Amino acid sequence: MNLQSIADRLYETDVLVVGGGTAGCPAAWKAAKNGLDVIMIEKNHTARSGHCAQGIDTNLNFPRPGVPLKLHVADWQKRHHMFYGEGKFCDPNIGWVTFEKAYWALKQMEDMGCEMRWEKGPDGKVLFIPNMFFGGDENQIAVHWRNIKRDMYNACLKAGVKVLNRIMLIDLLTENGRVIGATCYDTREGSFIVIMAKVVIMAAGPLARTYDSETPMFYKYKYRYHGAPGALSGDGLAAAYRAGAELVNMDIGNCWFYRLRDDILMPIGQVFHRDGVNGRWTDYEGNQYPPIATARLYAELEEAGKTPVFLSQTHLNEDYQKRIEVATADERMVSLKLSEDRGFNPAEHRYEIQPMHLHNFATACGIVVDETFESNTLKGLFAVGDIAAALSSCGPAVTSGMIVGEAMPEYIKNAHLDKQGNVDMNQITAAKAIVDRYASTPDGCNPIELEASVRYISTVYISQYKQANKLKVGQQRLNSLRREFYDNMDGSNPHHLMRCLETRNIMDMQQVHIDACFSRPETRGNYTWQGTWERDPARDDMLTYQRMENGKPVLEIRHVPELKEKYVNSPDDAEIECADLYWDELKKESERK
Amino acid sequence: MKLELKPGDYESKFEFPILKLIRQKAEELDISYCAAADIVVPEYQKTVRYRDHEFEHEVMMSNDAEFKQAIQEYYERKE
Numbered sequence: 001m002n003l004q005s006i007a008d009r010l011y012e013t014d015v016l017v018v019g020g021g022t023a024g025c026p027a028a029w030k031a032a033k034n035g036l037d038v039i040m041i042e043k044n045h046t047a048r049s050g051h052c053a054q055g056i057d058t059n060l061n062f063p064r065p066g067v068p069l070k071l072h073v074a075d076w077q078k079r080h081h082m083f084y085g086e087g088k089f090c091d092p093n094i095g096w097v098t099f100e101k102a103y104w105a106l107k108q109m110e111d112m113g114c115e116m117r118w119e120k121g122p123d124g125k126v127l128f129i130p131n132m133f134f135g136g137d138e139n140q141i142a143v144h145w146r147n148i149k150r151d152m153y154n155a156c157l158k159a160g161v162k163v164l165n166r167i168m169l170i171d172l173l174t175e176n177g178r179v180i181g182a183t184c185y186d187t188r189e190g191s192f193i194v195i196m197a198k199v200v201i202m203a204a205g206p207l208a209r210t211y212d213s214e215t216p217m218f219y220k221y222k223y224r225y226h227g228a229p230g231a232l233s234g235d236g237l238a239a240a241y242r243a244g245a246e247l248v249n250m251d252i253g254n255c256w257f258y259r260l261r262d263d264i265l266m267p268i269g270q271v272f273h274r275d276g277v278n279g280r281w282t283d284y285e286g287n288q289y290p291p292i293a294t295a296r297l298y299a300e301l302e303e304a305g306k307t308p309v310f311l312s313q314t315h316l317n318e319d320y321q322k323r324i325e326v327a328t329a330d331e332r333m334v335s336l337k338l339s340e341d342r343g344f345n346p347a348e349h350r351y352e353i354q355p356m357h358l359h360n361f362a363t364a365c366g367i368v369v370d371e372t373f374e375s376n377t378l379k380g381l382f383a384v385g386d387i388a389a390a391l392s393s394c395g396p397a398v399t400s401g402m403i404v405g406e407a408m409p410e411y412i413k414n415a416h417l418d419k420q421g422n423v424d425m426n427q428i429t430a431a432k433a434i435v436d437r438y439a440s441t442p443d444g445c446n447p448i449e450l451e452a453s454v455r456y457i458s459t460v461y462i463s464q465y466k467q468a469n470k471l472k473v474g475q476q477r478l479n480s481l482r483r484e485f486y487d488n489m490d491g492s493n494p495h496h497l498m499r500c501l502e503t504r505n506i507m508d509m510q511q512v513h514i515d516a517c518f519s520r521p522e523t524r525g526n527y528t529w530q531g532t533w534e535r536d537p538a539r540d541d542m543l544t545y546q547r548m549e550n551g552k553p554v555l556e557i558r559h560v561p562e563l564k565e566k567y568v569n570s571p572d573d574a575e576i577e578c579a580d581l582y583w584d585e586l587k588k589e590s591e592r593k
Numbered sequence: 594m595k596l597e598l599k600p601g602d603y604e605s606k607f608e609f610p611i612l613k614l615i616r617q618k619a620e621e622l623d624i625s626y627c628a629a630a631d632i633v634v635p636e637y638q639k640t641v642r643y644r645d646h647e648f649e650h651e652v653m654m655s656n657d658a659e660f661k662q663a664i665q666e667y668y669e670r671k672e
Contacts, residue, residue: 322641325611329634333626336612345607 003423006432008191013039013162015408016182016197018169018236021050023385023397024203025152026105029112030405031201032159036412039195040156041167041184043498044231047153050205051386052394056148058129059106059116060140061395063099065583068572072099072139073563087540089249089364089525090390092563097371097403098396103578105399106141112155114148116141126582140395141582148394167193168498169235170431172200172243172381175422179243179380183431185501190439190494192432198417199380201404203397204236206386207361209451209502210510211253212459236387237366238505241512245378246368246547248389250509251516252525253358253464260298260309265464266353280312281353310350321346358464361513363392364525368545372411373404377547380415438491438500445485447499453481454507466517467530475514482507512553516544519555611637 003010017028020042028040042049063072076095077088110116118127118141127142156163166188173181173196181196209232241247260266266281282288283306289297301307324346328335367383368376375381382404385397438444461474486507491497522536523529545556614637619629 319642322611322637325609326634326638326641329609329611329615329630329637333612333615333630336609340606340608340612343606347607 003194003425003428006192006425006428007194008186009193011039011162011193011195013037013195013197014412015039015199015201016041016195017161017201017203018182018239019043019050019202019204019385019387020046020153020156020163020165021203021205021385021397022052022148022152022394023387023391023401024201025149025156026108026112026398026401027201027203027382027384027405028161028163029152029156029159030108030402031408032156032161034406034409036408038161039164039197040161041164041169041182041195043166043168043187043235045165046156046163047150049231050149053147053149056143056394058140058142059395059398060393061098061399062102062106062128062139062141062582063576063579064139065579069096069099069570069574069576070563070568070572073567086535086537087525088560089252089543091368091561093371093561093567094369094373094388094390096563096567098391098399100576101399101403102395103576103582105395105402107578107581108402109148109398113151115151116143118142118144164193168501169204169239170434170501171427172239173423173427174243174378175424177244177377177379179378180423182239183428185435185494185498187494187498190497192435194423194428196423198412199382199408201401202236202240202367202381202383202387203385203401204234204387205232206366206392207234207237207506207509208232209234209506210361210455210458210513211358212455233502233505234361234509235502235505236383238508240367240375240378240381240383240387241546242508242548243378243381244548245375245381245383246545247366247512248368248543248545249365249516249525250361250512250546251520251544252364252527253361253513260295260353261302264298264353266298266309266311282310282312282350284308284310309353311353312350358458358462363390365389366391372407373400380417434501434504435491435497437487438489438497441488442490442492444488444490447489447491447496447503450481450485450489451499451503451506454478454503454510457481458510458513462514462517464527465530466527468518468521471514471517475518478507478510478514482511512546515553515555516546519544519557 014036015028015031015038017024017031017038017040020028020040024040024042025046028038032038040046044050047053063069073092073095076099077090077092106116110122116126117124119125129140129142153163164184166186168185168187170183170185172179173183173194179200180198181194182200184193184195185191186193237247280288283301285306287306289301289309298307298309301309325336363386366387366389367381369383369388370376373382373384373388375383384391384400384404386392388400391397391400457474457477461470461477463470486504489496489500489503491500520539521529522532522539523534524536524539539557541560542557543560545558547554611633614633615626615629618624618633619626622629
């Protein structure tokens with residue numbers, strides 16, 4: 001059997017970018033601009049996919065003038081305490097590179113056609129604003145509500161990137177510890193695709209579908225992709241892990257909540273960014289309480305019979321409501337109709353604070369990379385954007401994508417990748433067998449139902465308050481689901497088959513998650529181990545690393561890397577590339593204050 | 594400080610202004626809601642003072658002041 005006979009479509013390219021989001025597009029665009037053949041695959045449609053597809057109002061992670069980069073990096077590491085608690089969770093060298101190249105990437109972004117200035121024109125004013133969520137420093141810029149994804153998509157097409165929409169990654173192809181391509185699936189036509197590439201850039205986003213979807217809250221309108229079924233099933237993470245890439249921090253979920261009671265969490269009381277409105281919470285009678293809800297305060301209220309408590313949006317201004325309407329009408333008009341039918345009135349509605357749970361893996365979790373964004377265990381695999389450990393949000397996603405795209409011609413030359421790797425037909429037939437198996441199992445389990453069951457296990461048995469017995473039961477339940485249904489899902493049409501592949505990835509990643517949790521029977525990051533309530537300070541800066549070696553999972557607990565000597569010893573006033581183009585404005589703004 | 598709560602009024606139904614406009618446009622031109630939304634949404638968006646920096650700052654500050662007062666009142670009440 002040869003490659004041509006097994007693949008419905010076969011491509012050869014220099015660079016394969018997996019995921020056409022805010023990191024993937026810049027990587028593809030930059031590599032194509034540098035003269036390489038680039039193919040970008042996207043499970044959805046590139047013009048409308050990804051976290052930034054509903055527009056962005058800010059872009060962050062810009063170092064301030066006159067502040068040494070190492071202080072920015074230290075602050076960046078410290079900022080993660082807000083989400084994860086004490087200790088270090090991210091490689092500072094990654095932080096350094098994203099700060100150092102932030103203004104350069106901003107310039108590239110403008111070249112791509114994304115309007116990043118407050119005032120129109122190439123010399124228009126750049127508006128630096130405080131990052132209200134993390135507090136204080138003016139390290140982000142405000143931009144007009146921009147759907148940068150359309151701009152990026154058009155730029156990619158113009159640069160000659162071959163964009164393949166509705167194509168999903170199945171598995172990576174490897175040869176002697178190096179990635180040489182990928183197997184993919186067309187989610188509309190159902191065809192099996194093989195793409196041979198010298199380098200693969202993974203930009204498939206984080207994993208958000210291991211837990212039940214988020215509890216709806218008003219401030220999440222802008223962030224509703226967290227619970228969106230159309231994305232973030234961890235396809236990139238799972239494929240990279242199966243191929244031998246190392247993942248880190250997979251014990252830590254993302255949770256933007258305070259703990260009020262063991263089963264009740266309160267969202268951090270802030271409507272994001274520059275909206276200018278704080279979240280408020282009240283008891284049933286409408287009495288307001290301090291913004292930082294605490295377990296003690298909640299206990300007092302409970303004792304006084306004043307619970308349940310509510311989050312209120314009655315104070316939000318008309319513009320805020322209008323913005324939500326616009327975003328909703330633009331994307332899912334039916335939600336407005338349903339809300340009306342159910343008697344929802346945004347000016348009066350209050351949300352009861354109810355049991356909430358983890359919802360996402362982000363920022364600290366993901367593929368382990370060095371400062372060139374190449375995987376530390378799998379050569380030729382680069383990870384950019386949210387899927388890479390330590391990266392999160394639009395700014396670092398674009399920066400990492402641009403850096404990798406820029407470095408590709410040199411990398412391919414230095415690694416002597418002048419011809420494609422040799423294909424191991426076993427890897428391709430294995431991927432094809434998975435597709436064929438799901439396609440020929442019409443009596444199998446509905447993958448959508450199975451996904452719900454798998455996510456329920458995480459919510460109930462893993463969650464934020466961990467316990468060995470709970471985890472064991474979770475593992476048993478996952479085992480039984482895997483045994484029954486992992487190979488037995490109904491993929492009788494292309495959409496269902498895509499969901500089968502997604503559920504396969506979610507199950508694999510849930511196993512990684514459970515393994516990671518078992519490895520750390522201690523209170524750590526943002527979770528509590530019931531019974532061992534104290535943190536272990538000696539292991540504060542130690543992270544859990546996981547990878548597959550010869551088909552077996554390997555787990556190591558190691559120290560987070562230190563900032564490299566060359567960065568520690570760099571001069572405090574070292575020039576930051578392209579900063580001059582933007583700093584003038586920031587300086588003026590600082591002086592004004 | 595108490596948030597002002599209106600009693601639930603289930604007699605009059607709340608309508609999202611944007612949906613109302615979309616319905617009207619769809620009926621007027623005899624087109625689908627989706628096609629009408631393409632016409633209505635960009636126009637409606639222009640009525641949002643979304644990037645009025647001064648305005649946002651003002652609202653933020655007044656909210657903040659009001660909020661601090663609410664907290665102060667809470668602790669005074671406690672004492």
